[in-house]
Structures are given as C-alpha cells and as structure tokens.
Amino acid sequence: xxxxxxxxxxxxxxxxxxxxxxxxxxxxxxxxxxxxxxxxxxxxxxxxxxxxxxxxxxxxxxxxxxxxxxxxxxxxxxxxxxxxxxxxxxxxxxxxxxxxxxxxxxxxxxxxxxxxxxxxxxxxxxxxxxxxxxxxxxxxxxxxxxxxxxxxxxxxxxxxxxxxxxxxxxxxxxxxxxxxxxxxxxxxxxxxxxxxxxxxxxxxxxxxxxxxxxxxxxxxxxxxxxxxxxxxxxxxxxxxxxxxxxxxxxxxxxxxxxxxxxxxxxxxxxxxxxxxxxxxxxxxxxxxxxxxxxxxxxxxxxxxxxxxxxxxxxxxxxxxxxxxxxxxxxxxxxxxxxxxxxxxxxxxxxxxxxxxxxxxxxxxxxxxxxxxxxxxxxxxxxxxxxxxxxxxxxxxxxxxxxxxxx
Amino acid sequence: xxxxxxxxxxxxxxxxxxxxxxxxxxxxxxxxxxxxxxxxxxxxxxxxxxxxxxxxxxxxxxxxxxxxxxxxxxxxxxxxxxxxxxxxxxxxxxxxxxxxxxxxxxxxxxxxxxxxxxxxxxxxxxxxxxxxxxxxxxxxxxxxxxxxxxxxxxxxxxxxxxxxxxxxxxxxxxxxxxxxxxxxxxxxxxxxxxxxxxxxxxxxxxxxxxxxxxxxxxxxxxxxxxxxxxxxxxxxxxxxxxxxxxxxxxxxxxxxxxxxxxxxxxxxxxxxxxxxxxxxxxxxxxxxxxxxxxxxxxxxxxxxxxxxxxxxxxxxxxxxxxxxxxxxxxxxxxxxxxxxxxxxxxxx
Numbered sequence: 001x002x003x004x005x006x007x008x009x010x011x012x013x014x015x016x017x018x019x020x021x022x023x024x025x026x027x028x029x030x031x032x033x034x035x036x037x038x039x040x041x042x043x044x045x046x047x048x049x050x051x052x053x054x055x056x057x058x059x060x061x062x063x064x065x066x067x068x069x070x071x072x073x074x075x076x077x078x079x080x081x082x083x084x085x086x087x088x089x090x091x092x093x094x095x096x097x098x099x100x101x102x103x104x105x106x107x108x109x110x111x112x113x114x115x116x117x118x119x120x121x122x123x124x125x126x127x128x129x130x131x132x133x134x135x136x137x138x139x140x141x142x143x144x145x146x147x148x149x150x151x152x153x154x155x156x157x158x159x160x161x162x163x164x165x166x167x168x169x170x171x172x173x174x175x176x177x178x179x180x181x182x183x184x185x186x187x188x189x190x191x192x193x194x195x196x197x198x199x200x201x202x203x204x205x206x207x208x209x210x211x212x213x214x215x216x217x218x219x220x221x222x223x224x225x226x227x228x229x230x231x232x233x234x235x236x237x238x239x240x241x242x243x244x245x246x247x248x249x250x251x252x253x254x255x256x257x258x259x260x261x262x263x264x265x266x267x268x269x270x271x272x273x274x275x276x277x278x279x280x281x282x283x284x285x286x287x288x289x290x291x292x293x294x295x296x297x298x299x300x301x302x303x304x305x306x307x308x309x310x311x312x313x314x315x316x317x318x319x320x321x322x323x324x325x326x327x328x329x330x331x332x333x334x335x336x337x338x339x340x341x342x343x344x345x346x347x348x349x350x351x352x353x354x355x356x357x358x359x360x361x362x363x364x365x366x367x368x369x370x371x372x373x374x375x376x377x378x379x380x381x382x383x384x385x386x387x388x389x390x391x392x393x394x395x396x397x398x399x400x401x402x403x404x405x406x
Numbered sequence: 407x408x409x410x411x412x413x414x415x416x417x418x419x420x421x422x423x424x425x426x427x428x429x430x431x432x433x434x435x436x437x438x439x440x441x442x443x444x445x446x447x448x449x450x451x452x453x454x455x456x457x458x459x460x461x462x463x464x465x466x467x468x469x470x471x472x473x474x475x476x477x478x479x480x481x482x483x484x485x486x487x488x489x490x491x492x493x494x495x496x497x498x499x500x501x502x503x504x505x506x507x508x509x510x511x512x513x514x515x516x517x518x519x520x521x522x523x524x525x526x527x528x529x530x531x532x533x534x535x536x537x538x539x540x541x542x543x544x545x546x547x548x549x550x551x552x553x554x555x556x557x558x559x560x561x562x563x564x565x566x567x568x569x570x571x572x573x574x575x576x577x578x579x580x581x582x583x584x585x586x587x588x589x590x591x592x593x594x595x596x597x598x599x600x601x602x603x604x605x606x607x608x609x610x611x612x613x614x615x616x617x618x619x620x621x622x623x624x625x626x627x628x629x630x631x632x633x634x635x636x637x638x639x640x641x642x643x644x645x646x647x648x649x650x651x652x653x654x655x656x657x658x659x660x661x662x663x664x665x666x667x668x669x670x671x672x673x674x675x676x677x678x679x680x681x682x683x684x685x686x687x688x689x690x691x692x693x694x695x696x697x698x699x700x701x702x703x704x705x706x707x708x709x710x711x712x713x714x715x716x717x718x719x720x721x722x723x724x725x726x727x728x729x730x731x732x733x734x735x736x737x738x739x740x741x742x743x744x745x746x747x748x749x750x751x752x753x754x
Contacts, residue, residue: 074551076551076554076555078558142739143735143739146738146739148550148551149479149480149481149550149551149554150738152481152551152554153685153689153734153738154738154739156682157731157732157734157735160682160728161728161731161732164724164725164727164728165728167724168724168725299558299562302558303559306555349569350566350569350570352562352565352566353562353563353565353567353570355562356558356559356560356561356562356566357559357563358559359555359556359558359559360541360556360559360560360563363545363552363553363555363556363559364541364544364545364556367548367552
C-alpha cells in the first residue's frame with residue numbers, strides 16, 4: 001500500500017527529464033532569435049516582443065505566488081493586486097526621486113546628484129518582497145480565521161482599499177506618500193553599477209542598448225527562482241501542511257497542524273513573490289501608477305491559476321504565460337487580424353469577458369486545470385484510501401482496499 | 407516570533423478586547439455624528455434623507471445577495487452586473503422605445519415606469535434563473551470555492567454583455583423625475599428622488615415579504631435555506647426552489663436597476679461596485695437575514711451620504727469605498743454573524 005505522496009514521487013521520477021532544461025534553454029535563446037521569428041510569414045505577427053515577455057513573466061511570477069495561497073493552501077484570495085501595489089510602491093519609495101526631502105544613494109544606477117532615496121534595485125526587490133510579506137501578515141492575521149467565501153470577500157475588500165489609499169495618499173496630514181493619481185515616476189532602472197567597469201554588464205538597463213534583453217534575462221531568472229522556491233515549498237513540511245489544510249481543514253487541525261500560523265505563512269510567502277514581481281515590473285516600466293491596481297487584475301491572476309490548474313506549478317506557469325500573452329499582445333494582434341478581415345470587432349475591449357468565459361468553462365468542465373496538479377490527478381484517477389474495509393453489498397467481503405496496487 | 411504571534415492572536419480573539427474596540431469605534435462615530443448634527447441640523451437631516459434614498463436602493467440589491475446566500479451559501483457576484491444590465495435595458499425602454507423626455511407629462515412617466523417594470527422584472531428574473539441553471543447548478547456538490555469562482559467569472563461575462571450592448575457611456579433617466587423638493591418642512595427638503603425611490607421600493611419589499619412569509623413557495627425557500635437535505639426529504643423540490651430564489655433575486659435586481667437609473671446614472675460597470683456595497687450591506691445585517699439586509703443597506707447608505715455630505719471632519723467621497731470595505735472587514739472580523747444575524751460557523 002502506497003500513499004499519495006509516494007505515488008506522486010514515483011510519478012515525478014518518470015516524467016520527461018529533458019523538458020525543464022529544454023524550456024529553460026528556449027527561454028534564454030528566445031530574445032536572440034525573436035527578430036527572426038517575427039519576420040516569419042503568418043505566425044510572425046503573433047510572436048511576442050522581448051518587452052512583452054518581460055511583462056508576461058512579471059505577471060506569471062505573481063500567478064505563481066498566488067498559486068501558493070489559492071492552489072496550495074486553498075484560500076481564495078480576490079485581492080492579490082494589493083500585493084502587486086505594495087511591491088510597486090516600495091520600488092517607488094526606495095528607488096526614485098519621490099522623497100525629495102532627502103538624498104540618499106546606495107549602489108544605485110542613477111546619478112549621485114539626484115534627490116530622493118536611491119537604493120540599488122537588487123536590494124529594493126528584496127525590500128519589496130519583505131514589505132509585501134508584512135502586508136500579507138497584517139491582512140492575514142485578522143482575516144484568516146474566516147473560512148472560504150468570507151475570506152474571499154475580505155481579501156477583495158483589501159484589494160479595493162489599498163489602491164484607493166494609494167490614489168488618495170498624496171496628503172496624509174500634508175505628507176505626500178504616494179503622489180496621488182499621478183503615481184511615482186520615474187523609478188530607477190535595474191543595473192550592475194559595480195560590474196559595469198568590466199564593460200559587458202550595463203550600468204543601467206534602461207539606457208543600455210539591450211534594454212529589453214537585459215530586463216528579460218533578469219526577469220527570467222527571477223521566474224526560475226520563484227518556481228524553484230515554489231517547488232521546494234510545496235515539498236517542505238510547511239507545504240504539506242498547506243495541502244493538508246486545503247484538503248480538510250478540520251482533519252489537518254486534528255492532526256496538529258497549527259491552522260492560523262500555517263495559513264499566515266501561505267499568505268506571507270504568496271505575497272512575497274507578488275511584491276518582488278511588482279517592484280521589478282515597476283522598474284521595467286519606470287513608474288507605479290494607481291490606475292494599474294484594480295480588481296480586474298486580481299481576477300486576471302486568479303484566472304491564470306485556474307486555467308493552469310490550482311496547485312500545479314508548471315500548469316500555473318504555462319497558464320500565466322498564455323493569458324499574459326493574450327492580454328498584452330495576443331488579443332490585439334488577433335483583433336487587428338479580425339479588423340483586416342473587415343469585421344468590426346475588438347477583442348481587447350472584451351478581454352475580461354473572455355477571462356470570465358475561461359473561468360466558467362474551466363470550472364464547469366475541467367476544474368483541475370490544463371495541467372492538473374499531480375496529487376489531484378492521482379486522487380481523481382486512481383482513488384484514495386477512503387473506500388471502506390467492508391463492502392456492505394456483499395457482506396463480509398473485503399473491498400479492494402487491501403490489494404495494495406494503488 | 408511564533409510565541410508573540412500566537413499571543414497577539416489570542417488577545418485579538420478575547421471577546422472583551424473585541425467588544426471594547428468595537429464599542430469604542432461606534433462611540434467615536436456617534437460623537438462625530440452628534441457634533442455634525444449641532445453644526446447644522448437641517449443640513450444633517452437633508453444628508454440623512456439622501457442616505458435613505460441610496461440605502462433603499464442598496465437594500466433591494468442586498469436582498470438579492472442575501473436570498474441567494476441564504477439558500478446556497480454562494481456569493482452571487484454576478485448579481486450586481488445583472489442589476490446594471492437591467493438598468494441599461496430599462497433605459498432603452500424608457501428613453502428609446504417609449505421616447506420619454508424631461509418634458510413628458512407625469513402620467514406618461516408613471517405609465518412608462520410601470521410598463522418598463524412589467525418588462526424588465528420578468529426578463530431579468532428569467533436571466534438570473536438561467537445563470538443559475540447554466541453556471542451554478544452543475545457545480546452543486548462541488549467544493550465550495552468552485553461555484554464562488556464561477557460566480558466571479560459570470561460577473562465578468564454579464565458586465566461584458568452590457569459593455570457589448572451599451573458601450574462605455576453612462577445612461578441616465580434622472581431628468582424624467584422633477585429635480586426639486588416634493589415638499590419642505592422648515593429647511594428640510596424631501597426630494598422627489600426620495601419619494602419616487604420609496605414609491606417603487608416599498609411596495610416591492612411588501613410583495614417580497616408577503617411571498618417569503620405567506621406563500622407555499624416562500625415557505626419552501628425558508629425550509630431549504632434552513633436545511634437543504636431535510637427539506638428534500640420532506641418532498642420539497644429543491645432545484646425548483648433554488649430557481650425560484652434566483653428568479654426573485656433577478657426581479658429585485660430589475661426593480662433596483664430601474665430606480666437607480668431614475669436617480670443616478672448607470673453604465674456597464676456600475677453594478678460591480680454597487681454589488682460590492684450591497685453585499686457589504688447584506689453581511690452587515692447578517693447574511694441570509696432578509697430584514698438584516700435592508701437594515702444593513704440603510705446603514706451603508708447613511709454612512710456613504712454622511713461621509714460625502716457632512717462638513718465637519720468627513721473624509722469625503724474619495725474614501726467612500728475604503729470606508730465601506732473597512733466596515734465589511736470589521737464586521738467579518740469582529741461580528742461575522744452581522745447586526746441581526748445569528749451565530750454562524752463562519753466565524754468559528
């Protein structure tokens with residue numbers, strides 16, 4: 001008799017070992033062959049630019065972070081956009097000219113005479129993650145004892161409050177925290193100010209010749225890091241506790257899993273990646289604007305998780321890339337093709353309707369997602385040990401529970 | 407870290423601390439209201455009447471949420487969008503099909519409103535019941551989050567249908583009703599807005615409470631919301647009862663849509679925010695509790711109007727959303743059963 005965990009481990013052994021390295025190689029090569037791919041007939045127009053890929057990766061990172069909360073721990077979070085906002089504004093506070101009262105530089109790529117706090121983006125990314133984690137804990141502590149849909153609605157509330165605070169935050173008792181509707185811009189670029197003397201590494205991505213390639217490569221590494229952490233977390237003691245809570249909260253508590261602490265960790269760690277991605281994306285587009293943070297983004301991210309398969313890291317990554325591609329480039333390309341064909345229909349206008357349809361169809365027909373989580377798949381296809389010892393219909397006969405072949 | 411976390415949590419859960427914080431906050435709000443009242447009593451009452459107008463509309467939408475939640479334990483996110491679509495369809499009826507303008511005679515306007523209601527109420531009752539049939543019924547028995555996520559998806563679908571049909575422009579029927587005061591008492595102005603809203607909503611609420619309280623089908627609804635399985639065993643057709651519930655919620659949305667159209671302006675995404683406010687109202691009153699939904703909605707209506715209309719230390723319209731959601735969070739955290747609700751396992 002083997003449990004689900006062993007069976008999952010077994011399956012992990014015989015998956016295609018070359019798949020992950022091949023995907024990584026493809027990811028690294030893409031910006032260098034992008035030019036050629038875009039010149040291909042017919043499909044060339046559909047190839048995303050490297051710049052689009054950066055955005056896609058940033059949102060996919062957020063989706064992988066959200067997957068920790070929704071997929072692993074089963075806590076429906078409808079306000080993940082709040083974490084994105086916190087991350088982006090952390091970048092705005094620590095790496096821009098926003099606080100003109102002070103001048104502080106720490107390894108930054110910008111000129112030393114600029115006012116404001118300019119900490120190097122590498123540190124800011126970590127700051128952003130930590131601050132967002134803190135925000136996750138602050139939001140989580142009072143709310144995580146609520147169950148299911150109540151939690152969803154509370155997170156939705158926070159997802160609405162934080163953007164509004166950001167929008168109105170240009171005068172807290174006269175102190176300009178967020179610069180109101182104008183947002184904070186420009187935000188410092190990522191760069192290698194120390195390594196730049198060697199020559200190859202640019203001091204400043206934003207002004208370097210290969211701006212998009214550099215942003216892309218670092219984003220790609222961040223995504224790999226996120227996925228790595230996500231895999232390791234899933235298999236850790238904490239991750240197994242999350243899955244136990246997702247499957248049956250009462251049973252998990254009875255087995256000694258501390259519910260509040262475990263859930264809070266899910267929230268904090270899920271938020272962490274949202275913050276890092278938010279800060280990185282803010283640096284890429286050189287600004288944090290309140291108009292970017294609205295409920296639809298939370299649903300967009302949730303849709304990525306659902307499309308890919310809740311709890312399935314590769315599923316969520318693929319789902320995230322597909323939806324982000326559609327959102328930031330695919331739909332408008334398709335739209336222009338449709339309009340070239342003479343139809344007056346603009347799919348970008350109805351993007352959220354399209355996500356709504358995806359959500360409903362997935363929930364109705366394939367609730368486990370495109371690439372279902374392995375554990376889920378085993379449960380659904382091979383069954384679990386919840387068959388009784390005795391079959392009541394043929395009294396006295398043992399059920400197939402003891403065959404031990406599952 | 408762990409120990410401090412747990413101590414903080416334990417302290418937060420202590421009912422004395424919870425009640426203390428809650429009562430202190432309520433007292434603060436009370437003082438704020440009293441000071442504002444003495445600074446300008448007439449203005450205060452006028453603002454309150456405006457809150458009554460808003461609150462009554464929220465109440466009708468909130469009833470739709472609370473009815474569905476009571477019976478299915480599902481937050482029907484699509485409800486707000488059904489509301490705004492119904493308002494938009496009502497605008498087509500009133501302004502385009504019937505061609506009413508601000509110059510039309512009062513009789514024509516009243517007739518037009520009745521005719522519009524006669525069309526939109528059954529139409530959106532059917533629309534809402536169809537949504538349940540297509541999107542929620544197949545998921546009966548699925549994990550509880552599944553229909554909730556589906557409801558979010560449906561909300562986007564319905565609001566995009568509104569967008570496709572009506573574009574991004576606001577529609578308004580507010581010039582159909584007189585702008586001034588119906589009558590004044592001293593400095594207090596009772597506007598036509600309020601009169602019209604109450605003239606439509608109060609009868610609708612009476613019909614609803616008669617239906618739920620005194621008909622066989624209403625009795626079935628109450629039974630199913632108390633215990634689905636037991637009522638099925640007693641021979642109640644659960645599926646039909648749920649359909650009827652959605653039917654009623656849809657008709658309430660249509661009533662609210664029309665009233666909202668007459669008072670304010672409406673477009674495809676109005677329903678999203680208003681839906682959230684109405685849901686907050688339903689939670690505030692105790693979700694599943696019909697009277698609670700109306701009480702909660704009136705409270706939220708007052709909160710919104712006081713916040714936007716009063717002058718002494720009022721945060722202003724920029725903060726309305728934060729305040730409403732702050733109330734939602736506070737209620738869920740401190741008193742999940744709501745003002746009038748009974749203790750539910752949700753908060754446990």
